[in-house]
Amino acid sequence: TIAGKMLAELKQPFLIAGRDFYTTVSIGIAVFPEDGENPELLLRNADIAMYQTKAHGKNGFREFTPDMNTHHVERISLENDLRYALKEGGQFELHLQPQISRRRRRIVGIEALIRWHHPTQGLLGPDAFIPLAEECGLISGISNWVIAEACRKMRHLRALGYDDLKIGINLSPRDFERADLLERITEQLTLNNLPARCLELEITESLLMNDAEGVLAKVRQLRRAGLLISIDDFGTGYSSLNYLRRFSVSSLKIDQSFVRDLGGGSAGGLIHAILGIARSFELGTIAEGIETPAQAEALSTLGCDLMQGYLFSRPLTMAALIDYLASPPPIA
Numbered sequence: 001t002i003a004g005k006m007l008a009e010l011k012q013p014f015l016i017a018g019r020d021f022y023t024t025v026s027i028g029i030a031v032f033p034e035d036g037e038n039p040e041l042l043l044r045n046a047d048i049a050m051y052q053t054k055a056h057g058k059n060g061f062r063e064f065t066p067d068m069n070t071h072h073v074e075r076i077s078l079e080n081d082l083r084y085a086l087k088e089g090g091q092f093e094l095h096l097q098p099q100i101s102r103r104r105r106r107i108v109g110i111e112a113l114i115r116w117h118h119p120t121q122g123l124l125g126p127d128a129f130i131p132l133a134e135e136c137g138l139i140s141g142i143s144n145w146v147i148a149e150a151c152r153k154m155r156h157l158r159a160l161g162y163d164d165l166k167i168g169i170n171l172s173p174r175d176f177e178r179a180d181l182l183e184r185i186t187e188q189l190t191l192n193n194l195p196a197r198c199l200e201l202e203i204t205e206s207l208l209m210n211d212a213e214g215v216l217a218k219v220r221q222l223r224r225a226g227l228l229i230s231i232d233d234f235g236t237g238y239s240s241l242n243y244l245r246r247f248s249v250s251s252l253k254i255d256q257s258f259v260r261d262l263g264g265g266s267a268g269g270l271i272h273a274i275l276g277i278a279r280s281f282e283l284g285t286i287a288e289g290i291e292t293p294a295q296a297e298a299l300s301t302l303g304c305d306l307m308q309g310y311l312f313s314r315p316l317t318m319a320a321l322i323d324y325l326a327s328p329p330p331i332a
């Protein structure tokens, strides 16, 4: 009851210098004595409950339960492992997934997807640690590594004669809060003797909605430097068409959820609409998550030529990618 009243009270705008400011509040509750018999423990458990509130969309309250503790301890230890991995090196790896032009029957690019060889938990995919890295401020360290490693890989591929490929890397919205993003990228491009156009930065729609003006300036700066920018998982978030124009992005990645449904229902209609938007803004398009020949065929018919998905190849280690490039399997 008290937490509810506090939330209602704090929901009111604060009037500061003639403007209304709104704030959200996250409350964690721990009760004496069952949730802690001393002040330290009570505060710690209330804190854990508060983080649960934040993790579940903020602006609310939660009461501490013992299983939150296990979750919290696991999280902290994963965070420590991540810190260590960044400091020591040697635990992260980029897997590379080919992107193909179905019409031209050739590979046009690759996407870099991070993997973590965790010392005890084995191979972890990005979903297991990227959100955590974003929350605890380690994401910029990871992105720095990804930028540098992707550039190193490109240098290697170009030395082997694959000089018309580009590589896509995934950035976090957090990377756009940094002042040194462009500098970091150009430094690595120079170091590896790469033209800017061989690097494509994948950003999400949500980024375009946050702090639009600040992000807009950064995106423009990156584009002016010659880098390509694509919007990942396009169609799953909320993009204002106006932002698409203003952000001068280069292409849209059609989310795999639309591709998965191809063949039945309205998904074909959605892809058709996205392709129409892309055409009128003069943006490129690539579809993700193609798993069946029927999906590839349907996309071709709709006019989407660039594709990426298990049908063509799973994300590969560098060695496997080099084999794949040397003798590409027939394109379905």
Ligand code: C2E
Pocket (backbone or CB within 6 Å): 097, 112, 113, 114, 125, 126, 127, 130, 146, 170, 171, 172, 202, 232, 233, 256, 288, 289, 290, 291, 308, 309, 310, 311, 315
């Ligand atoms: P994404 O950028 O949309 O990447 C596509 C995801 O779909 C990848 O999962 C890829 O392995 C998977 N995928 C590719 N083809 C198919 C298919 O035909 N069927 C199905 N079911 N899945 C397919 P992954 O590698 O687990 O990555 C998940 C997400 O993690 C990525 O989504 C991206 O948002 C993020 N991520 C990956 N690497 C990085 C990174 O280096 N930095 C950051 N910040 N995020 C990353």
Ligand code: MG
Pocket (backbone or CB within 6 Å): 111, 169, 170, 202, 232
């Ligand atoms: Mg991506």
Ligand code: MG
Pocket (backbone or CB within 6 Å): 232, 233, 253, 255, 256, 288
């Ligand atoms: Mg995607």
